[in-house]
Amino acid sequence: MVSNSRKNLIYSLVLVVLIGAVYLYRNREAGPVEKQNNSPLSGWVNFSGQTMGASYQVKFKTNRNENFQSKIDSIFTRVTLAFSSYEVNSEVNRFNLNDSLASPSADFLDMLVFSKDLNSKTFGAFEPTQKPLENLWEFSKNGPFRKDSTEIAFVMPSVGIQKVNVSDTLIRKSNSGTLLDFNPSAIGWAIEGVGNYLEKLGISDYWIQIGGQIRAHGLNERGELWKAGIRYPNPGSGEAKEGALALENKTISPAGNWEAFYLNDSTRISFTLDPRTGMPVRHGLLAAWAINANSKKADALAEVLMILGPREAMKMDSMDTDLEMILIYNEKGSPFKIYASPEIKPYLSFPIE
Known part of the structure; x- marks a missing residue:
């Protein structure tokens, strides 16, 4: 046994x-077992973080065993060191403090050239030196009011990007009161830099978002166009609804807020200052989205639309073939209205008359 x-x-x-x-x-x-996130087998990389006072998300498809986050973060850092007023040693802060800046970076020079050109094309609506005017005003639901006794006429001579003299080696003010503020444009600069970097790597399917600004290229994980959320009012009731815009190799940049306004003679008015007059705007444009293949241009033009107002914005739409837009506005005693460029209507999830 x-x-x-x-x-x-x-x-x-x-x-x-x-x-x-x-x-x-x-x-x-x-x-073989697939690895997470950045392996060549999974294909998609997705990471997020904080930059320039806002959260960011980057997502892209790659066949490389690397997620490139450190390089992308270095682009954000470079833009911050050039343009952020919250970074003590940034170039813009050193210029504002010292009235000049020697040996400016390529980014800073490019931003100034871009700003001067857009300022000229928009007849002063794009104005990165309007900070002294902003310091005079405060907005509330009851309307704008002057928080400083200084006269607008006294401040206006210091406003104007053309008062900043530019050369390859030195940037200098012609008026010591002039202050540069690139915070509204810096996010577009950062997104453009990251998008160009990914495309140089041969990456064609990607999503870059900082705050509310989004650049989308190629297709998402489901093989569809990327979709950006659009919060809009029901034109009749004013009830907030959620929609989307499909982006085909474009950047979308928002400005304004149709849910925050004050009333003036039965017209809803946004909290927007016109740098050309030093006074708050009087038209009924409450929110705008600028859509453009260039992230820098989309970011800057969204703010320009809010200054121009609905009628001038629509004229601009008919003249600029590269620019598309969505506008939410009202007129005296009227409900909310929505305008969208004809080219993007087929890409919206909600109908517009």
């Missing part, structure tokens, strides 16, 4: 062989 100890040994050996056989069979059927 076989002893119990010998039987136990035989049973143990048989069990080990069976376990090994099952393991080999399952691995043969399942194939």
Whole structure:
């Protein structure tokens, strides 16, 4: 008879062989196990963080075993060091403090050239030196009021990007009261930099978002166009609804807020200052989205639309073939109205008359 100890040994050996056989069979059927996020097998990389006072998300498809986050973060850092007023040692803060800046970075020079050009094309509506005017005003639900006794006429001579003299080696003010503020444009600069970097790597399917600004290229994980959320009012009731715009290799940049306004003679007015007059705007444009292939341009033009108002914005739409827009506005005693460029209406999830 076989002893119990010998039987136990035989049973143990048989069990080990069976376990090994099952393991080999399952691995043969399942194939290699996919790694998470940034492996060439999963294809999609997705990470997020904070930059320039806002949250960001970057998502893209790649066949490389690398997520490039450190390089992308370095782009954000470079833009912050050039343009952020919240970074003590940024170039813009050093310029504002010292009235000049020697050996400016390529980013800073490019921003100034871009700003001067857009200021000219928009007849002063795009104005990165309007900070002294903003310091005079405060907005509330009851309307704007002057929080400073200083006369607007006294401040206006310091406003104007053309008062900043630019050369490759030195930037200098012609008026010591002039202050540059690139915070409204810096996010577009950062998104453009990251998008160009990804495309140089051969990456064509990606999503970059900082705050409310989004640049989308190619297709998402489901093989569809990326979709940006649009919160809009029901034109009749004013009830907030959620919609979306499908983006085909474009950037969308928002400005204003149709849910925050004050009333003036039965017209809803946004909390927007016109740098050309130093006074709050008087028209009924409450929110705008600028859509453009260039992230820098989309970011800057969204603010411009809020200054121009609905009629001038629509004229701009008819003249600028590169610019598309969505506007939410009202007129005296009227309900909310929505305007969208004809080219993007097929990409919206909600109808516009």
